[in-house]
Amino acid sequence: MKFFVFFTLCVVGAIASPLTADEANLVQSSWKQVSHNEVEILAAVFAAYPDIQAKFPQFAGKDLAAVKDTAAFATHATRIVSFLSEVIALSGNASNAAAVQSLVSKLGDDHKARGVSAAQFVEFRTALVAYLENHVSWGANVAAAWNKALDNTFAIVSARL
Ligand code: HEM
């Protein structure tokens, strides 16, 4: 019972730990350095985790190099990156907490319906962070801000999957 209360507090604490204005600025300014590279970001995710590519009916079983330059690929890449841009733009402002909660919950519900697992979202996160490390000005403070942002988002998503 004590453990359960402790556990519950930790989980709720993780969700309710909003980014400070400084942390939000670090995430927003680093994201701006790469958010125009939609196709490259999605291609990096698919290259690292082919099981994610395999969930997309249009891209399953196809060579990444062959689909990467298609319009369908650009459309999907832009959807995913735009979603991240929308959530990132709302971060660091307590008045936006409910909007973030509802956007991200819907993302979780939509992906559960497609059979996407929490483990695949963790793979996505790993690939995204690896991409960021190599393409933005990275450092301990930037890493910590992104980790906090992603912890908050993934707590909401995984509760839905
Ligand atoms: C982690 C593994 C993921 C898999 C396997 C996956 C798979 C899919 C699939 C199959 C679709 C439907 C594509 C179609 O219309 O044919 C889709 C749509 C979409 N995904 Fe994902 N996705 C993943 C992660 C994400 C993440 C992390 C985001 C955002 C940050 C995201 C954002 C979207 C959006 C915005 C759409 C289009 C809107 C919608 O139909 O919900 N996805 N995804």
Ligand SMILES: *[C@@H]1O[C@H](CO)[C@@H](O)[C@H](O)[C@H]1NC(C)=O
């Ligand atoms: C915070 O968000 C609210 C509601 O979206 C908005 O009215 C306000 O201007 C924002 N504050 C800052 C500092 O961006």
